[in-house]
Amino acid sequence: MSPELVRLIWAATLDSLYMVAVSGLIGTLVGLPLGVFLATSERGELFSAPLVNRVLGLVVNATRSTPFIILVVAIIPLTRAIVGTSIGTSAAIVPLTIASAPFIARIVEAAIREVDHGLVEASLAMGASPFQIVTKVLIPEALPGITLGLTLTAVSLLANSAMVGAVGGGGLGDLGIRYGYQRFMPEVMAIVVVVLIVLVQGVQSFGERVARRVNKRIRRD
């Protein structure tokens, strides 16, 4: 393997990780509160707002049902407005974030709904405000589920990031297509796949370890 190739693969790996990290982070910042709200805003719940709940649910579903590659192209004007360009690794972060936020929201919503309603009741009886119940009870109790969900998100972001080559975003997927496919270098394709497998494995086992750590519902002697 030529040093040039190693340099290319290393740069592509960093690009991929950069895209996943930034879009995952922003996606979480948007998706977490959105998920909490979706889980607590039906009629009679902590932040009862059934109409808003329904509308947000529709928006989330619409985003999630749009194929990623179409989303990437469809929001090019928006991407240009935010980043200044629609080409490159930074530009790819916009569609990646927009795709991950609703995904994270649904995962957080499901994890929060799993929390025993008795805890909300007990917290109310202790004089907690709805916001305190979210921060001190619901999110800590849902944390194992949320952690696993974020792991899932990271993996799917890695997969999606391979597609943003379509708008000139860099990263491993782009490298694989340009060198492996268009320049007939199957060994580059193979290395890209291996690197991706290693990354996914790493992310998955790290996520699982953290989830186990924050899960206090399982007895460990």
Added chain:
Amino acid sequence: MPSAPSPTQSARPAGGAITARGLTRVYPRTKASPEVTALVDVDLDVAPGEIYGVIGRSGAGKSTLIRAVNGLEKPTRGTVTVDGVEITALDDAGLRRERRKIGMIFQHFNLVSSRTAHDNVALPLEFAGVDRRTIAARVEPLLELVGLSDKRDRYPVELSGGQKQRVGIARALATDPKVLLCDEATSALDPETTRSILTLLKDVNRGLGVTVLLITHEMDVVKQICDRVGVIEAGRIIEQGPTYDVITRPKTETAKSFLGTLTGRELPPMLAARIRPEREGTRQTLLRLGFTGDTAEEPTIARLSRRFGADVAILQAQVDEIAGKPFGSITVAIDNEHLEDDSIAAFLAEAGVSVERIGHVA
């Protein structure tokens, strides 16, 4: 403040009174169920520092009643006042503030699984915005009070049911409440653990002066710790008074039959089916004799048998301890001929035994 200070209040300054007036709760009709009336015009007076039990079958309205006391349940009509503050008139912020004076424990404990015993007890203090140092100083003695100092860093999953409820009690007491609500607090526990939790509740009540309102379907709970009891049936409190009086001498028929099933005074179905209301054509009369206080230890039946030469068949018997006093209940069959005159009735009355005529058998 509507409530004037009473002697009880000055003796036990920490407890608050609970008053409900005309409490009614109607759950509107939904797709899944018709309109349900859970409470009908309930009046309740719990004195400061006492342990008051509400006993009833499931679906009788107990849960709705206790949850109305801390505003978890909004009544359709009526008012609830706790320690002089009308709960039903408060806005959200006022309600949050008042709830700190009302502790609550639950059937399924409702501990936060991601927090240790210590941090669960600290939770209501964190909600109240108390600073870290004050929290630490407050939590340790509470864990000690409930006997769990050595479990402070354990998570709920590592605790037994009884220990979880002890954490629940410590947590409920963290904000120094004037009232403690117990929602079926021992129903998920075995009999032995139930006794130890009840003993703890009684200690808390006597030691700190906290008023305790509990709901239960278990007669043993009422018998062991309640000063006064109310019987709830179909959303109404059908009878209330000192525990011993209500259980040993229920006034209404509904309370009688309900308490009968709970105390095990109900006759075996085989026998019950043979009982006839009229005496005509029968051979024996069934009487239920109630022995209260001192009379529970007297050999009254043997004396009756000797004095009147009457054969007394004992069909069912039981001795109980209710609110610290013994209570015996014996169902007997006596030949009709011995009951021609009132001499046996007079004898039993003089012996201090209550008599209830159940019916006749052939």
